[in-house]
Ligand SMILES: Cc1cc2nc3c(=O)[nH]c(=O)nc-3n(C[C@H](O)[C@H](O)[C@H](O)COP(=O)(O)O)c2cc1C
């Protein structure tokens with residue numbers, strides 16, 4: 001049961017947890033209930049940007065059957081999982097990630113014969129998803145979500161390409177689980193193609209794996225880019241995979257828990273159960289549907305001794321499951337590609353995969369109209385439009401990730417008559433809770449944009465009052481002199 005090759009600190013979930021423990025950045029909690037208590041503790045300690053949490057001795061489960069959460073909650077832990085220095089934060093951290101992506105060189109996974117994931121197995125009638133302490137994460141959730149930090153592995157029936165996506169998974173019975181692959185997602189496109197041929201879609205899902213696999217699975221990658229290759233690049237070593245016994249899908253050799261099975265065709269609405277509600281990233285219970293979310297028939301389960309579920313529940317902002325709005329890096333690139341100079345920072349304050357409905361861009365203004373041009377572009381570029389609502393443009397002395405600084409600039413530099421514009425009916429995501437029921441349509445969704453220029457007015461910027469803060473030089477001098 002050994003995995004060949006050298007393990008590095010990010011090559012499985014346990015290695016990362018061990019590192020957090022060594023750094024004193026892990027709190028181990030015994031005796032919590034899977035029903036709401038794990039979720040509430042995750043919320044409370046996430047709110048105070050506390051340590052990662054490892055739950056053991058979960059009520060009704062054997063010791064060793066664990067759940068880890070808040071893994072990416074702080075800048076330091078997010079940076080470590082992204083392979084960046086842990087002392088970076090805010091815009092500097094996001095920019096380091098953006099620069100790192102420039103050297104992206106996928107590293108193909110290697111297939112090994114065996115791995116710890118096969119330490120335990122169940123198949124057919126002995127499959128029981130109740131074996132694992134899947135939490136009810138939030139107070140009004142519709143069920144137990146085994147999959148929040150999940151890696152849903154599918155193979156395209158035409159190209160053979162392997163896709164991994166993070167899609168939430170709600171337990172529906174002993175061998176049934178809903179897999180919420182939204183329309184258009186890569187896993188869903190593959191499934192639709194199997195179903196168009198009248199064939200079931202083979203699926204394998206890992207519920208605990210290296211942070212690199214999780215990060216790759218939730219990044220918005222182009223259809224041709226294989227997530228395993230990105231995960232290998234992220235962790236600095238090829239991901240070791242084993243073939244799943246039933247369908248030959250590559251699964252991480254050191255995965256904690258993997259289920260294997262199929263989503264049969266057709267997606268028969270009458271046979272598809274209720275899914276949700278689930279507390280989602282905008283901070284609301286959302287997306288309850290019946291007869292829509294694909295239902296996986298689980299044929300086999302594999303798990304390591306003492307398995308760990310990777311829990312990544314969405315929580316009310318700013319209690320974000322990953323403390324950096326990674327999607328803002330794409331928006332930054334797109335603003336530059338649109339030819340806008342002097343972009344110094346981009347941030348989202350309420351976000352899922354995109355920079356989201358409160359996006360801030362800081363610029364070094366260099367001409368009349370520069371700020372408004374930036375706002376217009378940010379509101380309509382692909383990475384800013386979906387789920388966007390407010391775009392605030394600030395000067396480069398304002399840290400875009402510091403909401404107090406942003407509010408200060410907004411309150412003091414913006415003259416609303418000149419600085420605020422509204423654009424109606426821009427493309428958006430159904431995740432916006434403010435879309436009225438009558439405006440929710442299968443045709444799609446739109447939301448208005450508020451463009452806010454919170455920069456010093458360019459024309460009279462030299463007359464704008466000076467900021468009431470000591471200069472860095474004088475501060476340093478006083479610090480030195482008095483040992484502050
Ligand atoms: C914690 C978490 C939960 C997510 N849940 C879902 C989900 O339930 N359904 C979905 O379609 N996307 C979900 N996403 C977003 C997808 O993972 C993301 O769009 C990813 O790029 C999809 O991979 P794909 O492009 O290969 O389909 C989630 C992301 C995260 C980080």
Ligand SMILES: [Mn+2]
Nearest residue numbers: 163164186221
């Ligand atoms: Mn993909």
